[in-house]
Amino acid sequence: MLAPDVVTALTHLAAEAEPAGLLPARQQMALSLGWHIVLACFGVAFPAMIFAMHLIGIRRKDPVALELAKRWAKVSAVLFAIGAVSGTVLSFEMGLLWPGLMGTYGDVLGLPFAFEGLAFFLEAIFLGIYLYGWGRMPPKRHVLMVLPMAVTGVVGAYCVLAVNAWMNAPTGFRIVDGAVTDVQPWAVLFNLQTFVQFAHMWVGAYMLAGFTIAGVYAVGMLRGRRDAHHRLGFLVPFVFASIAAVTQPFVGHVLGFGLDERQPAKLAAFELAETTESPSPLRLGGILVDGEVKYSIDIPYLGSLIAMNSPDEPVPGLDTIPEEDHPPVNLTHLAFQTMVGIGTLLAAAVVWFWFQRRRGRDLLERRWFLRFAAAAGPLAVIALEAGWIATEVGRQPWIVYGVMRTPEAVGDYSASLWWLLGISTVVYTAMTVGAVVVLRSMARRWRAGDADLPSPYAPEVPAGEHG
Amino acid sequence: MSLELAVAAALFVGVIAYAVLGGADFGSGFFDLTAGNSSRGAELRTLVDHSIGPVWEANHVWLIYVLVIWWTGFPESFAAAMSTLVLPLLFALLGIVLRGASFAFRKYAATLAQARLFGIVFATSSIITPFFLGTVAGGIASGRVPLDGTGERWSSWVNPTSLFGGAIAVGTCAFLAGVFLVADARRSGQERLADELRVRALAVGAVTGVVVFAALVPIDRDAPTLAAGLEGRAAPLVALAALAGAATIALLWTRRYAVARVTAVLAVAAVVSGWGVGQYPWLLVDEVTITDAAGATATLQGLLVAVGLAVVVVVPPLAYLFRLTQSEEWSRPGH
Numbered sequence: 001m002l003a004p005d006v007v008t009a010l011t012h013l014a015a016e017a018e019p020a021g022l023l024p025a026r027q028q029m030a031l032s033l034g035w036h037i038v039l040a041c042f043g044v045a046f047p048a049m050i051f052a053m054h055l056i057g058i059r060r061k062d063p064v065a066l067e068l069a070k071r072w073a074k075v076s077a078v079l080f081a082i083g084a085v086s087g088t089v090l091s092f093e094m095g096l097l098w099p100g101l102m103g104t105y106g107d108v109l110g111l112p113f114a115f116e117g118l119a120f121f122l123e124a125i126f127l128g129i130y131l132y133g134w135g136r137m138p139p140k141r142h143v144l145m146v147l148p149m150a151v152t153g154v155v156g157a158y159c160v161l162a163v164n165a166w167m168n169a170p171t172g173f174r175i176v177d178g179a180v181t182d183v184q185p186w187a188v189l190f191n192l193q194t195f196v197q198f199a200h201m202w203v204g205a206y207m208l209a210g211f212t213i214a215g216v217y218a219v220g221m222l223r224g225r226r227d228a229h230h231r232l233g234f235l236v237p238f239v240f241a242s243i244a245a246v247t248q249p250f251v252g253h254v255l256g257f258g259l260d261e262r263q264p265a266k267l268a269a270f271e272l273a274e275t276t277e278s279p280s281p282l283r284l285g286g287i288l289v290d291g292e293v294k295y296s297i298d299i300p301y302l303g304s305l306i307a308m309n310s311p312d313e314p315v316p317g318l319d320t321i322p323e324e325d326h327p328p329v330n331l332t333h334l335a336f337q338t339m340v341g342i343g344t345l346l347a348a349a350v351v352w353f354w355f356q357r358r359r360g361r362d363l364l365e366r367r368w369f370l371r372f373a374a375a376a377g378p379l380a381v382i383a384l385e386a387g388w389i390a391t392e393v394g395r396q397p398w399i400v401y402g403v404m405r406t407p408e409a410v411g412d413y414s415a416s417l418w419w420l421l422g423i424s425t426v427v428y429t430a431m432t433v434g435a436v437v438v439l440r441s442m443a444r445r446w447r448a449g450d451a452d453l454p455s456p457y458a459p460e461v462p463a464g465e466h467g
Numbered sequence: 468m469s470l471e472l473a474v475a476a477a478l479f480v481g482v483i484a485y486a487v488l489g490g491a492d493f494g495s496g497f498f499d500l501t502a503g504n505s506s507r508g509a510e511l512r513t514l515v516d517h518s519i520g521p522v523w524e525a526n527h528v529w530l531i532y533v534l535v536i537w538w539t540g541f542p543e544s545f546a547a548a549m550s551t552l553v554l555p556l557l558f559a560l561l562g563i564v565l566r567g568a569s570f571a572f573r574k575y576a577a578t579l580a581q582a583r584l585f586g587i588v589f590a591t592s593s594i595i596t597p598f599f600l601g602t603v604a605g606g607i608a609s610g611r612v613p614l615d616g617t618g619e620r621w622s623s624w625v626n627p628t629s630l631f632g633g634a635i636a637v638g639t640c641a642f643l644a645g646v647f648l649v650a651d652a653r654r655s656g657q658e659r660l661a662d663e664l665r666v667r668a669l670a671v672g673a674v675t676g677v678v679v680f681a682a683l684v685p686i687d688r689d690a691p692t693l694a695a696g697l698e699g700r701a702a703p704l705v706a707l708a709a710l711a712g713a714a715t716i717a718l719l720w721t722r723r724y725a726v727a728r729v730t731a732v733l734a735v736a737a738v739v740s741g742w743g744v745g746q747y748p749w750l751l752v753d754e755v756t757i758t759d760a761a762g763a764t765a766t767l768q769g770l771l772v773a774v775g776l777a778v779v780v781v782v783p784p785l786a787y788l789f790r791l792t793q794s795e796e797w798s799r800p801g802h
Binding site for chain 2: 132458
């Protein structure tokens with residue numbers, strides 16, 4: 001016979017136990033969102049770079065720039081296609097995986113999505129016009145067709161970020177006797193928190209796309225292809241990425257204002273603050289083991305200075321927050337510091353590059369710099385992913401902070417939901433491989449002198465065979 | 468018109484637009500799949516590429532539009548349908564992902580082997596996707612989606628109404644694509660290809676017509692609420708579908724392809740509207756009405772603002788894109 005306290009403990013455990021579908025649903029969301037976000041960055045930032053390149057080509061009558069713009073348009077066609085479908089996956093998953101969230105708060109958080117849909121609509125329309133318009137429209141009108149894409153990418157990102165900002169700092173409704181009432185959808189769309197969070201992501205998108213594209217040409221230069229094509233192909237995206245990289249630390253810092261009040265648990269996890277220390281140190285690295293911080297390098301005062309903008313105001317520690325409201329601390333902390341570390345490195349590197357350039361030294365002549373530039377793209381991807389992991393994992397166990405816990409939102413699934421994750425992993429891997437194979441083959445054919453890349457639907461007919 | 472009804476109407480306009488425009492894109496997969504081996508099918512596959520290349524992404528957005536208006540305007544019913552119909556929705560989603568990705572990959576594939584692989588994936592997923600979306604419609608229309616989201620995960624979409632819904636979706640997509648491709652082939656001066664497509668479009672049209680009207684028999688027993696609507700309020704639309712369908716066949720027969728496109732769109736729009744009007748005033752048939760399913764009033768008003776904005780900012784460029792694709796310069800092969 002079980003002792004009564006064991007029974008109580010077991011019942012307690014059963015009530016606390018997570019729904020079987022929760023972990024696979026979260027992993028599924030992480031996979032599909034993490035994959036899509038990279039392409040979304042290209043959707044936001046690439047059109048502006050194509051526009052700049054195309055404009056340079058027309059203004060200076062520069063065939064190199066025109067050719068680059070044309071190739072980039074074709075690359076963007078591939079990236080936008082897989083971005084469109086992976087974005088659709090997310091629309092489905094909002095309902096399939098999180099019916100508790102959508103059923104309860106669909107009419108609170110939905111309006112930004114409606115405007116995002118409009119933006120995506122326009123982006124898709126102008127993509128079609130721009131892509132197929134080469135040689136079929138007057139050049140001056142044609143180049144303008146890419147401009148709406150640059151604008152709608154930004155609007156779309158703003159709207160999506162509005163929803164995410166709402167999950168972090170819910171607003172625009174009241175709960176009366178357990179029911180959602182007094183819904184104000186416009187308050188969700190327009191608020192300061194949304195704007196700052198959007199700015200952070202927007203700038204991040206320019207960093208990711210800019211460094212990645214520039215990196216492609218850095219690799220080309222490393223392989224000895226040092227022509228005007230590679231220099232221009234490197235410089236235009238690198239200028240965008242540079243401006244973004246030096247802006248980002250400030251934007252990120254502003255986003256952190258007041259986090260101690262909005263989401264104290266997230267801030268405590270970011271800073272690895274187990275206890276409230278005054279002044280708080282900046283903890284580089286380190287993990288929490290059994291409630292104790294280990295292996296960290298502490299820099300005194302800096303935690304208070306950076307997180308609280310004060311010489312001695314402490315970062316509220318995790319010990320001030322109930323255990324059941326703690327996020328997974330180590331993952332949040334390490335992801336956050338990965339983002340900040342890479343962001344700082346990239347900002348410093350671009351400052352160094354342009355400083356040297358002013359002094360007449362071209363770092364593009366240096367192989368070590370080209371190697372770094374080639375790595376900057378992947379680094380920016382890691383930073384962006386780490387940032388999303390930090391903010392999303394740091395919000396747990398809430399899906400809507402302080403209002404709805406993630407287990408309440410998840411659908412009623414058994415552990416068989418892991419199958420979905422397995423299949424999705426296979427599909428996303430195949431899609432990644434497909435994209436890489438196709439994009440590399442396009443580059444190869446362009447280098448070989450092909451311009452139009454005709455569709456290879458029929459076996460090649462040897463010349464002369466059919467007259 | 469009440470606010471709820473206006474939003475539901477806007478939602479349903481999206482469903483019709485997706486069925487017609489997205490449908491024609493999906494349907495081209497049927498012709499791509501059955502175009503024959505690579506030497507024989509190359510011309511048709513290039514035409515498919517050329518026809519849907521500039522527009523498929525824009526047409527795809529109608530689905531996003533529908534999902535977003537649904538979850539924002541009628542959140543609980545959205546969550547319910549998503550929970551119950553998770554399987555067909557996931558299958559459709561898989562098809563959407565594979566279709567879009569492989570279509571883009573094929574266009575820039577380096578070798579015939581790659582193009583063939585991506586082509587098969589593109590064409591097969593183009594057929595699978597509308598089928599499963601059709602079963603979803605059937606599940607809702609036959610009253611198998613309870614509002615609390617606890618419907619049967621299998622029988623909600625493996626049932627007579629759903630299976631016919633899937634078949635109708637595949638058929639109407641292929642029918643539309645056939646008519647559009649015939650017209651495109653003629654415009655680009657490929658008369659031989661147009662003749663070949665004409666025969667197949669006629670066959671697809673005849674089969675689809677039979678399936679659409681044969682479906683009325685099982686629906687009568689399986690989905691009585693929908694059947695009552697189809698025999699009552701939606702009867703004119705059923706008649707319109709029959710007339711426009713027959714007219715399309717006649718126009719194809721007499722090689723008047725440009726006009727045939729109009730009647731084909733009309734026929735399919737009538738079939739889809741027949742379903743919508745037939746199940747009115749239910750949103751989830753026998754479970755919740757449009758009015759009862761609606762979310763917060765302020766949100767519904769916001770949605771109408773978004774829809775109004777869409778009419779102003781999306782429709783003109785969309786019309787411009789369609790006009791361009793139908794123009795002389797854009798019909799030239801190449802690119």
